[in-house]
Amino acid sequence: MVTAVxxxxxxxxxxxxxxxxxxxxxxxGLAGALxxxxxxxxxxxxAKTLDAKLSRGTKWVAVTxxxxxxxxxxxxx
Numbered sequence: 159m160v161t162a163v164x165x166x167x168x169x170x171x172x173x174x175x176x177x178x179x180x181x182x183x184x185x186x187g188l189a190g191a192l193x194x195x196x197x198x199x200x201x202x203x204x205a206k207t208l209d210a211k212l213s214r215g216t217k218w219v220a221v222t223x224x225x226x227x228x229x230x231x232x233x234x235x
Contacts, residue, residue: 159233160230160233160234163226163229163230163233164230166226167223167226167227167230170219170222170223170226171223173219174216174219174220174223177212177215177216177219178216180212181209181212181213181216182209
């Protein structure tokens with residue numbers, strides 16, 4: 159049982175690393191945070207882009223990694 163959880167945890171860890179590396183950087187920095195976003199046609203369809211999907215995927219994979227690591231810690235102790 160412990161070996162299976164360790165293997166799944168390692169797979170999720172590698173997947174999380176790959177998703178983070180594939181994402182594009184946010185280059186707007188402080189100017190983008192202070193300037194706000196414009197309400198254009200392209201901004202409305204932002205949820206359908208690859209970056210938006212990768213961002214949502216990162217959140218789910220990160221939560222899965224945290225839960226698996228906590229479960230693994232509880233099982234080993």
